[in-house]
Amino acid sequence: MYLLKLVISLLVINVHADYTPYSADWSDQAVIPLGTNRANIFNLDATTLDQMKIAGYKHANIYPVAVTGLLIPYQPLLNFFKADSSNPIKEMILQFGKNYAGFSSEAELYQWLGLNQFNPDSATGIYKIPYPNGKKDQFYVGAGLVTTADGSKGLTFSCFACHSANLFGTTVLGLTNKRPRANKFFHMARGVVPYIPNRIFKLSTGANAGEVAMFDRTKKNLVSVEAVTPQVLGLDTSLPQVALSLARRNEDEYASKSKIYEKYPRPNDLENFVADSKPMPWWNLKYKTRWLADGSITSGNPILTNILWNEIGRGADLKELEIWMKNNRKTIDELTVAAFATEAPRYTDFFPATSIDLAKAKKGEQLFNHSCLKCHGEYQKAWSLPNASSLNAVEILATTNIIYHEKTSVKDVETDPQRNEGIKAFADALNNLSISKWMKTTVVAQVGYVPPPLVGIWSRYPYLHNNSIPNLCALLSDPKMRPKSYIAGPAINKAVDFDQECVGYPVGNKIPKAWLADSEATYRVGKGGLTNSGHTNGIIGENGEELLSAEDKKSLIEFLKTL
Numbered sequence: 001m002y003l004l005k006l007v008i009s010l011l012v013i014n015v016h017a018d019y020t021p022y023s024a025d026w027s028d029q030a031v032i033p034l035g036t037n038r039a040n041i042f043n044l045d046a047t048t049l050d051q052m053k054i055a056g057y058k059h060a061n062i063y064p065v066a067v068t069g070l071l072i073p074y075q076p077l078l079n080f081f082k083a084d085s086s087n088p089i090k091e092m093i094l095q096f097g098k099n100y101a102g103f104s105s106e107a108e109l110y111q112w113l114g115l116n117q118f119n120p121d122s123a124t125g126i127y128k129i130p131y132p133n134g135k136k137d138q139f140y141v142g143a144g145l146v147t148t149a150d151g152s153k154g155l156t157f158s159c160f161a162c163h164s165a166n167l168f169g170t171t172v173l174g175l176t177n178k179r180p181r182a183n184k185f186f187h188m189a190r191g192v193v194p195y196i197p198n199r200i201f202k203l204s205t206g207a208n209a210g211e212v213a214m215f216d217r218t219k220k221n222l223v224s225v226e227a228v229t230p231q232v233l234g235l236d237t238s239l240p241q242v243a244l245s246l247a248r249r250n251e252d253e254y255a256s257k258s259k260i261y262e263k264y265p266r267p268n269d270l271e272n273f274v275a276d277s278k279p280m281p282w283w284n285l286k287y288k289t290r291w292l293a294d295g296s297i298t299s300g301n302p303i304l305t306n307i308l309w310n311e312i313g314r315g316a317d318l319k320e321l322e323i324w325m326k327n328n329r330k331t332i333d334e335l336t337v338a339a340f341a342t343e344a345p346r347y348t349d350f351f352p353a354t355s356i357d358l359a360k361a362k363k364g365e366q367l368f369n370h371s372c373l374k375c376h377g378e379y380q381k382a383w384s385l386p387n388a389s390s391l392n393a394v395e396i397l398a399t400t401n402i403i404y405h406e407k408t409s410v411k412d413v414e415t416d417p418q419r420n421e422g423i424k425a426f427a428d429a430l431n432n433l434s435i436s437k438w439m440k441t442t443v444v445a446q447v448g449y450v451p452p453p454l455v456g457i458w459s460r461y462p463y464l465h466n467n468s469i470p471n472l473c474a475l476l477s478d479p480k481m482r483p484k485s486y487i488a489g490p491a492i493n494k495a496v497d498f499d500q501e502c503v504g505y506p507v508g509n510k511i512p513k514a515w516l517a518d519s520e521a522t523y524r525v526g527k528g529g530l531t532n533s534g535h536t537n538g539i540i541g542e543n544g545e546e547l548l549s550a551e552d553k554k555s556l557i558e559f560l561k562t563l
Contacts, residue, residue, distance in 0.1 A: 019329055019330040021329035021330070021332075021333055022041075022042035022044075022333050023042070024038070024041050024042060024301070024336075026299055026300050026301050026440060027299050027440070028289075028290070028298045028299040028442065030289040030299075030407070031289070031406045031407055032287065032289060032404070032405075032406055032407075033406065034403050034404075034406055035401055035402075035403045037286040037287050037402065037404070038285075038286045038287075038340055039286045039340060039341050040340075040341065041286070041336055041337060041340040041341075042333070042336075042337065044337070049337065049341065052333065052334045052337040052338070053334075053337050053338045053341045054130045054338075055334040055338075056334040056335045056336070056337050056338025056339065057129065057130050057173065057338050058130055058131075058132045059158070059159075059331055059334060059335050059338075060142075060158055060159040060160050060163070060173075060335060060338060060339075061129075061132045061138070061141060061142060061144055061158055061160055062132045062144030062145070062146070062158060063144055063146065063156045063157065063158035063159075064158075064328070064331050064335075065307060065310075065311065065316075065321070065324060066146075066324060066328075067311075067316060067317065067320040067321055067323075067324045068146070068156060068310075068311060068314055068316060069218075069221040069225075069311055069314035069315035069316035069317075070156065070189075070218050070221055070222065070225075070314040070315065071146060071148070071154030071155065071156055071214050071217075071218055072154060072155040072156070072218070073152065073153075073154060073155075073205070073207055073211035073212075073214045073215050074145055074153040074154060074155045075153065075205075075206075075207075075211065076201070076205030076206065076207040076211050076215070077106070077155060077205075078106060079205045079206050080204070080205050081103060081104055081105050081106065081109075083204065083205075087204050088200050088203065088204045107139075107140075110140040110143055112181060113143075113157070113161065113180065113181050113182060113185060114161075114177055114178075114179040114180040114181050114182075115140040115141060115142050115143055115157075115161060116140065116141050116142070116160075116164050116165065116166045116171040116177075117139060117140055117141065117166075117171060118131070118136065118138070118139060118140075118141060118171065119170060119171050121136075123170075126172075126173070126342075126343045126345065127170055127171070127172070127345075127349075129141065129171065129173060132144060141160045141161075141164050141171055141173075142157055142158050142159070142160035142161035142162075142164060143155065143156075143157055143158075143161070144156060144157075144158055148210065148214060150209075150210040150213075151210065152208070152210035152211050152213075152214055154214055157182060159306070159335075160173065161177070161180065161182050162176075162177050162180050162182060162236065162279040163175070163176070163177065163279055163281075163282055164177060165177045165178055165491075166490070166491060166492070167345060167350065167459060167491050168350055168491055168492065168493070168494040168497075168498070169492065170345075170350075172345050172459065173282070173342060174281055174282030174283050174339070174342035174343075174344075175281055175344075175345070175456075175459060175460070176278050176279050176280065176281055176460060177234075177279065178234050178462075178488060178490075178491065179233055179234055179488065179490060179521065180233075180234070180236070180279075181233070182236075183227055183228065183229060183230050183236060183237045183238070183241065184229045184230065186225065186227035186241065186313065187227040187228065187229045189222060190222050190225055190226065190227050193218065193219055193222055194219045194222050194223050196219070198212055198215065198216055198219075201215050220315075221314060221315025221316065222315060223248075223262045223315070224245060224248045224249060224257055224258075224262050224315040225241070225245045225248070225313060225314065225315045226240075226241065226244035226245055226247070226248060226265065227240075227241045227244075227313070228240040228241065228244070228270070230276050231274055231276050231527070231529065231530060232276070232467065232488065232520075232521070232522070232523045232530070233488055233518075233520045233521040234278060234462070234467050234488045234521070234523075235276035235277065235278055235466065235467055236276065236277055236278060236279050237275075237276055238309055238313065239270060239275045239277070239419075239422045239423070239425075239426070240268075240270035240271070240273075240275065240422070241312075241313040242309050242312050242313055242426060242430070243268050243269075243270040243422075243425045243426035243429075244265065244268055244270060244271065245312050245313055245315070246268075246312060246426055246429045246430075247261065247265040247266040247267070247268045248261050248262050248265045249261060251429070251432075253432065253433060253434040254317075254318045254319050254322075254433065254434055254435070255312070255318055255429070255433060256318075257317070268425055268426070269422075269424075269425040270422055270425045270426070273418065273421075273422060273425070273528075273529075274418055274527065274528055274529025274530065275418050275419050275421070275422025275423075275425075275529060276419070276466060276529055276530075277292075277293050277419045277465045277466060278293075278465065278466070278467050280292065280293060280452075281344070281456065281460060282339045282340075282342040283342045283343055283344045283455055283456060284452055284453050284455065285302065285339055285340050285342075286340045286341075287377070287402065287404040287408075287453045287455075288408045288450070288452075288453075289407050289408045290408045290410075290450070291305065292450075293419060293420075293449050293450060293452075293465035294410065294419060294420035294423065294446045294448070294449045294450065294465070295408055295409075295410040295446050295449070295450040296420065296423045296427070296443055296444055296445055296446050297441060297442070297443055298442050298443075298444050299440055299441060299442045300436075300439050300440050300441025300442065301332070301336060301439065301441075302339070303332055303335045303336045303339060304325060304332060304439045304441065305439070305441050307321075307325070307332075308321070308430075308433075308435060308436070308439070308441075318433065318434075318435050321435060322434065322435045322438060325435070325438075325439070326438070344455045344456025344459070345456055345459050346456075347397075347458050347459075347561045347562065348394050348397060350494060351494070351500065353392075353393035353394045353397055354393055355500070356397060356558060356561055356562065357558050358383065358396070358397075360554060360555040360558040360559075361383075361397070361555070361558040361559045361561070361562055362383060362559075363555040363559075364555035364556040364557070364558050364559025364560070365379075365381060365559045367548070367552055367555060367556045367559070368556060368559055368560075370538075371537070371538030371539075371547075372538060375409075375411055375451035375537075376451050376452070376453065376454050377402055377403055377404035377405065377453055377454070378402070378403040379399050379401075379402055379454070379563055380399065380400050380401040380402075380403070381397070381398070381399060381400065381562065382395055382396050382397065382398040382399075382400050383396050383397070384400075385400065397562045398562075399455075399562070399563060402453065402455065404453050408450055409450070409451070410446045410447070410448045410449065410450055411448050411449065411450075411451050412447050412448030412449075413448065413449075413451075413534050413535050413536070413537060414533060414534035414535075414536070415449060415464055415465070415466075415531075415533065415534035415535055416464070416465075416466050416468065416528075416529060416530070416531040416532075416533065416534070417447075418528055418529040419449075419465050419466060419529070420445060420446050420447065420448065420449065421445070423443060423445040423446070424445045427443040427444065427445055430443050431443055449465055454560065454563050455563055456563065457472075457560050457563055458503050458560060458561050458563070461503065461504030461505060462486070462488065462504060462505060462523070463475050463504070464532065464534075464535065466529060466530060466531075467488070467523065468523065468525055468530060468531060468532035469482060469483075469532050470483060470486040470488075470504050470505035470507050470523075471499055471502040471503055471504025471505055471506075471507070472502055472503040472504060472557045472560060473499075473501070473502035473503075473504075473553065473557070474502070474504075474507070474532075475535065476539055476548060476553045476556065476557070477539070478536075478539075478540055478544070478546065479532060479533045479534065479536065479540075482525070482532050483507045483508075483525070484524070484525050484526070485522060485523060485524045485525065486505050486507045486511070486522075486523050487505070487511055487515040487516070487518060487521050487522050487523070488505065488521040488522075488523060489505065489511070489512060489514075489515035489518065489521060496512050497512060501554075501557075502557070503557055503560065503561060
């Protein structure tokens with residue numbers, strides 16, 4: 001059976017075997033000349049860039065890894081939704097699945113997962129989302145169907161499940177999903193699915209032989225996976241999912257499967273150590289030479305790293321995955337092009353340009369250049385151009401050039417250290433993998449975090465790597481005065497779900513009443529991994545004094561809206 005599966009996978013993956021891959025400098029010596037970026041990562045002509053970007057977005061919608069470890073038999077899933085409460089599987093899930101959400105339809109599942117809908121056909125620019133199959137046969141971004149060799153359809157979730165977000169009714173590709181439940185879904189599945197007998201699955205869902213085989217393979221792979229539920233809605237637990245899943249495998253160069261470790265996994269600090277973080281926005285990739293919030297991936301293509309981490313967390317066979325990667329460089333290149341070419345949403349796409357006080361924004365630029373530029377880069381504005389007087393209200397707010405660092409740096413500004421400390425729990429295990437060596441990916445634990453480019457910062461709330469600060473007003477305050485709790489509600493109504501003055505989540509008596517019952521989205525500061533201290537340079541002086549007046553803060557925020 002294994003040989004048959006391997007032969008089938010080889011037939012699938014050799015589609016691009018004659019493809020000559022593009023190259024970029026993924027080494028730890030990579031340099032980006034000041035004032036430039038890698039939006040066109042492979043220096044393609046305009047037509048090829050556009051074609052590869054569209055293809056990459058399609059892959060980001062329908063997960064392209066043919067040897068992925070987990071697939072949900074699609075038609076049986078639909079049949080499950082239609083079944084009544086006496087269905088044997090529903091009874092088992094209700095009995096063992098304490099967190100079972102009681103989905104009654106495909107749409108309810110996607111909504112609970114935090115997936116976002118495709119924008120209307122009338123959408124333009126960065127908001128136009130290409131349909132994976134050339135037609136609108138899917139209605140949620142990041143949920144895709146994969147057809148196996150025997151014709152069975154399997155549901156899987158792709159990049160845009162975590163790297164797209166709803167912003168006041170518009171889906172923005174590359175933006176951090178503010179309310180994802182992918183990790184929680186894996187945790188639920190891990191606790192229930194392996195214990196459902198194949199015959200019960202077949203009887204309860206009407207599955208055919210191919211769908212039963214798909215279910216059986218998913219069950220076996222789930223046994224080599226361990227997942228942790230995020231502390232708060234909006235955070236991601238990929239670190240412990242990778243670390244704890246590796247602890248259920250052998251320590252050889254392919255992390256081969258082990259029935260012993262599946263039953264008795266090796267201890268790992270991330271079983272209890274909180275290292276939650278939010279997924280990073282895609283459009284910042286073009287300015288960086290190392291990856292993740294803490295810069296711990298010091299070399300290698302981040303798309304390959306993402307696929308590897310995904311598949312360790314899905315129980316895939318890493319020998320098969322390495323073969324797939326080597327023979328599907330076209331797909332990887334297309335995903336890479338799309339991720340690096342992604343652009344940030346502008347504040348004026350959602351709010352009138354006249355709502356920004358230009359005089360305050362110009363004053364804010366001066367404050368920024370004095371206090372923030374050294375770490376976060378310089379943002380040159382259209383209002384400084386010789387022809388600024390001829391520009392309209394939108395044009396004059398544009399950023400004309402960004403001067404970030406030649407090499408991505410890491411700074412310790414005393415924010416919560418547990419995310420970067422968590423890397424230590426599995427860095428060696430990752431670096432020792434054959435697939436990591438082929439990818440030339442190296443993971444090195446850092447002290448501190450990357451001060452990121454601030455493009456689209458207005459849309460990237462809540463702030464810091466662990467989402468511990470709800471808005472920019474809180475970020476620019478003394479840590480002792482920052483909110484001790486807030487609610488990460490949905491961004492639906494921009495009049496009440498977004499604080500335009502403070503840029504981010506409303507807090508205190510501004511919180512919409514409908515949010516108050518959402519305990520899963522309530523962020524309580526204080527626990528290790530969830531602290532909101534640090535990031536006080538230029539904000540708080542050596543003697544604890546405020547360095548910015550109330551008016552200074554308003555001006556600085558007005559400037560940040562324009563980035």
